[in-house]
Amino acid sequence: MENQPRSDLPNKTPRPKGELEELKRIWATPRGWRIVTTVNNTEIGLLYIGVAFLFFLMAGVLALLMRTQLATGNNDFIGQELYNQMFTVHGTTMMFLFAVPAVEALGVLLLPQMLAARDLPFPRLSAFAIWAYVIGGLVFFSTILYDLAPDGGWFMYPPLTLKEYSPGDNADFWLLGIGFIEISAIAGAIEIVVGALRTRPPGMTLAKMPIFAWSMLIFASMIMFAFPAVILATMMLEIERSFGWPFFTAAKGGDSLLWQHLFWFFGHPEVYIIFLPAAGLVSMMVPTMARTPLVGYRLIVIALIATGFFSFGLWVHHMFTTGIPALSLAFFSAASMAVAIPSGIQVFSWIATIAAGRKKFRITTASLFILGFLFIFTIGGLTGVMVAMVPFDFQVHDTYFVVAHFHYVLVGGMVFPLFATFYYWAPQAGRSMLSERLGRWVFWLMFSGFNIAFFPMHLTGLRGMPRRVWTYPSELGWDTLNLISTIGSYILGAGVLLFVIDLVLHFRPGRGGPENPWQAGTLEWLPNDVYSNRSIPLVTSREPLWDQPNLADDVKEGRYYLPNAPTGGRETLVTSPIDAKPQYVIQMPTSGWSPLLAAIFTAAFFLLLTVKLVTISIVCGILAIAFCLIWAWALDPGPSKGLVDIGGGISLPTYVSGPSSHSWWAMIVLMFVAGSLYLSYVFSYLFLWTVSPDTWAPSGSPAPPDLGWPAAAALLLLAGSALIVLTERMLPPAGTKRMAVPIAIFLAVACLVGSLGVELAGHWRTGLSPTANAYGAMVYMGAALFGQLAFTLVIFGGFTIARHFAGKLDRERRVTFDNMALLYHYTVGQSLFGLALVHGFPRLVG
Amino acid sequence: MKAGNDNGPIAGAILFLLIGPIIWAAHLLLVYGPQSALCAFRIAGRTQVDPWLISMLVAGVTVIAMAAVMLTLWRPRRVARIFRFDAAANDNRSFILSSMRWLGVLALIGIALAGATTLILDPCAQLR
Numbered sequence: 001m002e003n004q005p006r007s008d009l010p011n012k013t014p015r016p017k018g019e020l021e022e023l024k025r026i027w028a029t030p031r032g033w034r035i036v037t038t039v040n041n042t043e044i045g046l047l048y049i050g051v052a053f054l055f056f057l058m059a060g061v062l063a064l065l066m067r068t069q070l071a072t073g074n075n076d077f078i079g080q081e082l083y084n085q086m087f088t089v090h091g092t093t094m095m096f097l098f099a100v101p102a103v104e105a106l107g108v109l110l111l112p113q114m115l116a117a118r119d120l121p122f123p124r125l126s127a128f129a130i131w132a133y134v135i136g137g138l139v140f141f142s143t144i145l146y147d148l149a150p151d152g153g154w155f156m157y158p159p160l161t162l163k164e165y166s167p168g169d170n171a172d173f174w175l176l177g178i179g180f181i182e183i184s185a186i187a188g189a190i191e192i193v194v195g196a197l198r199t200r201p202p203g204m205t206l207a208k209m210p211i212f213a214w215s216m217l218i219f220a221s222m223i224m225f226a227f228p229a230v231i232l233a234t235m236m237l238e239i240e241r242s243f244g245w246p247f248f249t250a251a252k253g254g255d256s257l258l259w260q261h262l263f264w265f266f267g268h269p270e271v272y273i274i275f276l277p278a279a280g281l282v283s284m285m286v287p288t289m290a291r292t293p294l295v296g297y298r299l300i301v302i303a304l305i306a307t308g309f310f311s312f313g314l315w316v317h318h319m320f321t322t323g324i325p326a327l328s329l330a331f332f333s334a335a336s337m338a339v340a341i342p343s344g345i346q347v348f349s350w351i352a353t354i355a356a357g358r359k360k361f362r363i364t365t366a367s368l369f370i371l372g373f374l375f376i377f378t379i380g381g382l383t384g385v386m387v388a389m390v391p392f393d394f395q396v397h398d399t400y401f402v403v404a405h406f407h408y409v410l411v412g413g414m415v416f417p418l419f420a421t422f423y424y425w426a427p428q429a430g431r432s433m434l435s436e437r438l439g440r441w442v443f444w445l446m447f448s449g450f451n452i453a454f455f456p457m458h459l460t461g462l463r464g465m466p467r468r469v470w471t472y473p474s475e476l477g478w479d480t481l482n483l484i485s486t487i488g489s490y491i492l493g494a495g496v497l498l499f500v501i502d503l504v505l506h507f508r509p510g511r512g513g514p515e516n517p518w519q520a521g522t523l524e525w526l527p528n529d530v531y532s533n534r535s536i537p538l539v540t541s542r543e544p545l546w547d548q549p550n551l552a553d554d555v556k557e558g559r560y561y562l563p564n565a566p567t568g569g570r571e572t573l574v575t576s577p578i579d580a581k582p583q584y585v586i587q588m589p590t591s592g593w594s595p596l597l598a599a600i601f602t603a604a605f606f607l608l609l610t611v612k613l614v615t616i617s618i619v620c621g622i623l624a625i626a627f628c629l630i631w632a633w634a635l636d637p638g639p640s641k642g643l644v645d646i647g648g649g650i651s652l653p654t655y656v657s658g659p660s661s662h663s664w665w666a667m668i669v670l671m672f673v674a675g676s677l678y679l680s681y682v683f684s685y686l687f688l689w690t691v692s693p694d695t696w697a698p699s700g701s702p703a704p705p706d707l708g709w710p711a712a713a714a715l716l717l718l719a720g721s722a723l724i725v726l727t728e729r730m731l732p733p734a735g736t737k738r739m740a741v742p743i744a745i746f747l748a749v750a751c752l753v754g755s756l757g758v759e760l761a762g763h764w765r766t767g768l769s770p771t772a773n774a775y776g777a778m779v780y781m782g783a784a785l786f787g788q789l790a791f792t793l794v795i796f797g798g799f800t801i802a803r804h805f806a807g808k809l810d811r812e813r814r815v816t817f818d819n820m821a822l823l824y825h826y827t828v829g830q831s832l833f834g835l836a837l838v839h840g841f842p843r844l845v846g
Numbered sequence: 847m848k849a850g851n852d853n854g855p856i857a858g859a860i861l862f863l864l865i866g867p868i869i870w871a872a873h874l875l876l877v878y879g880p881q882s883a884l885c886a887f888r889i890a891g892r893t894q895v896d897p898w899l900i901s902m903l904v905a906g907v908t909v910i911a912m913a914a915v916m917l918t919l920w921r922p923r924r925v926a927r928i929f930r931f932d933a934a935a936n937d938n939r940s941f942i943l944s945s946m947r948w949l950g951v952l953a954l955i956g957i958a959l960a961g962a963t964t965l966i967l968d969p970c971a972q973l974r
């Protein structure tokens with residue numbers, strides 16, 4: 001190790017005076033109560049993880065209350081109705097408000113640090129997503145205090161959750177609240193996909209990306225494809241509850257199994273959405289504790305991808321007992337077995353790494369939690385393979401065996417790695433470490449408590465105790481086992497409480513903690529400050545801090561790329577997705593009120609809608625859109641800053657439009673989300689047809705309108721697309737305006753609205769009603785999805801026109817236009833497909 | 847400035863990497879979709895498809911899907927060319943190639959397991 005500055009590094013030292021101060025000023029955290037306007041990933045990430053943990057505590061309290069009720073037979077501490085609300089809110093909160101947000105929060109908090117980026121590419125989007133989640137989540141949870149909480153279980157199966165059987169607003173809180181929180185999760189996912197693929201440091205090719213980044217990339221891609229299915233399902237159920245479109249009512253040709261299909265198409269991947277990032281965290285900690293590189297890096301990446309992908313082919317294993325033909329079940333049973341292989345690969349890789357280190361595996365609190373995770377998760381995996389066998393599942397379906405199984409998987413696979421993470425990364429997010437001494441107590445209390453609580457449930461389940469019962473008769477011989485479970489839960493609770501005490505005593509958010517206390521090899525342990533790293537390193541291996549001596553020092557002194565702020569604002573480096581070659585410098589927005597206000601009003605819109613305060617809710621909706629527009633107005637800064645030198649003789653643009661810009665990528669990701677929502681719709685349409693073809697046109701419903709109608713609608717769509725293409729050609733040279741542009745955009749949007757009108761009018765004229773039967777509901781649902789996009793484009797189009805009049809749209813500065821054009825063409829494509837389906841399919845089968 | 851299109855490589859890389867699992871997904875769709883729809887109709891008495899035909903359909907799709915995956919394992923470079931995939935850095939190339947192969951093998955196992963069930967089970971029998 002030599003300590004002189006090396007001459008082959010991109011930038012010379014000493015750096016000019018004032019450079020560091022400027023960085024500090026630009027990235028400064030807002031002071032006082034203005035802290036709520038911050039958008040920087042380290043600050044909002046901390047808020048995010050903090051609130052997720054709060055939900056864990058609150059749902060945990062509900063769990064303890066439930067366990068208290070179940071401690072003995074014939075207990076009446078909690079009544080039946082409240083118990084039903086409690087397990088629903090416990091399950092829903094744990095899954096939607098704790099597990100997914102917690103890992104997403106770690107992504108926001110740690111990913112940029114691991115990639116040595118200054119921030120994620122869309123800071124305000126993360127801020128918006130997080131605030132929306134905080135507000136929406138807290139309101140949702142508080143319903144348990146007012147007897148307003150949903151009580152249909154965390155998967156909310158109809159027909160129980162239809163209006164007939166669940167009157168009152170309780171179920172609506174679930175549908176609107178959770179649907180809305182999923183949108184926030186998707187916003188975070190977009191951020192993470194683009195962040196992992198485009199903001200890696202130079203030299204960090206895909207093959208050198210930290211495993212956590214891989215797992216977050218896969219996590220986010222899974223969210224993109226899984227969440228839309230349940231969003232569509234919640235939309236349909238809410239529409240059925242509010243307006244009576246019979247998607248799930250058998251008497252009118254609907255089918256409640258449709259809900260199960262859509263829910264589990266999301267719900268099974270959800271388990272892996274929770275588990276994969278946790279596994280990624282374990283893969284980061286194990287090498288540090290074993291003091292040796294991860295054994296089988298490639299295999300782990302393969303295992304992550306394979307689990308992520310195959311988990312989409314398992315959903316029917318939650319429906320084994322619904323009367324689906326045995327052979328169909330067998331397909332999914334087979335896939336469930338196959339998916340166990342990659343999980344096994346990961347476990348072996350970790351064990352091999354622990355064994356491979358030449359020095360002894362360090363036993364810290366984090367390592368204890370990892371070992372605990374391996375133990376518990378393996379048991380959960382074994383019982384998982386058991387319930388994946390159809391005959392066995394028939395025996396234990398809806399018993400406490402299943403409750404034991406999924407808690408082993410979820411608590412073992414996610415909560416234990418999370419606590420390991422807290423102990424391991426606390427000095428990265430704060431100024432000091434947590435107590436190793438208390439930590440061991442926390443671990444042993446949680447580990448023993450967990451097993452004492454949940455292991456006996458396998459037995460209570462085998463003895464026939466059903467889940468979701470508020471009490472049971474004492475003479476069935478379930479008392480002792482239940483009492484043991486309850487005692488275990490309290491021990492587990494004591495462990496968590498001790499952790500909270502450790503947190504209060506030892507965690508101090510802020511900068512300047514001990515530097516690399518575990519001697520880890522990855523970039524998040526570089527010295528950092530509010531601006532993240534002083535300069536962005538050139539990476540040559542998977543553990544740069546182990547293999548590039550002096551790296552920390554060189555980065556800190558600013559000898560690597562971008563040691564300054566050449567555009568005078570927040571910025572970070574964008575690199576190419578596969579090889580991580582520097583491409584441009586992205587200019588990023590700073591703190592502001594708009595994301596917070598937009599989130600508040602979006603939450604208000606959804607929540608007021610739930611309690612049927614329609615007018616105020618619409619006002620809030622309009623305000624939410626207004627703040628989104630204010631926020632969007634500041635984006636698309638234009639090319640005025642020219643080229644900047646980042647060091648090493650590399651000059652990069654500070655503005656890029658077209659397919660390699662980060663906003664183009666975000667739009668593409670969004671289109672995938674919209675596309676998978678639409679595919680879920682197509683599935684639902686075809687599914688309901690197989691269930692009740694007798695309601696389908698032309699025999700069961702009015703025949704679809706003459707072909708002239710869809711032809712007219714299609715022509716309007718094509719004309720609109722053509723107009724957009726023309727507009728692109730007509731964009732004026734920089735600094736000028738051209739009246740034809742706003743006119744063409746206006747006409748294109750009008751074509752879209754016209755097409756929607758033609759489609760609706762055509763069906764309406766045939767006398768088809770959305771409430772008549774499932775066919776009618778499906779036809780109008782297609783139009784509703786089209787309408788949703790059309791509405792977005794009306795606003796987006798107007799926004800683009802306003803940009804033009806403000807002189808912020810031309811041939812150079814065109815990101816706004818490009819994004820609108822992408823969404824427009826996507827809408828046209830989807831709607832043309834929709835016309836073919838809705839008008840063609842009944843003719844085909846009729 | 848409007849930068850050139852480098853989505854080709856990344857889209858190609860993703861498709862190339864995931865070709866095995868994609869075939870697996872197509873297989874699942876093509877065996878599960880028709881089988882469950884045809885059985886639903888049979889059970890409701892709307893069509894008179896011979897159950898044997900359903901089994902053959904499943905077996906046929908399985909054989910084709912397995913052949914397709916094996917082809918990609920045997921000639922990965924040709925697949926790469928179809929998707930215009932070409933990673934510049936060398937470690938990336940071998941990394942993506944070997945990952946693609948492993949994923950293909952896993953997909954093959956998945957397809958084989960799912961398809962094999964048709965040899966044992968009556969295609970439309972319900973478990974109730």
Ligand code: HEM
Nearest residue numbers: 060063066087088091094095099153154410467468469489
């Ligand atoms: C902290 C310790 C925990 C305890 C003591 C606990 C206890 C319980 C209890 C008593 C039930 C109700 C069982 C029934 O009546 O059927 C339950 C259900 C459930 N728990 Fe937990 N739980 C814990 C942690 C978690 C975690 C971390 C998760 C997820 C990440 C989770 C997810 C669920 C789900 C999804 C249900 C099913 C709810 C439903 O039936 O709709 N739990 N848990």
Ligand SMILES: [Cu+2]
Nearest residue numbers: 268314317318
């Ligand atoms: Cu599952």
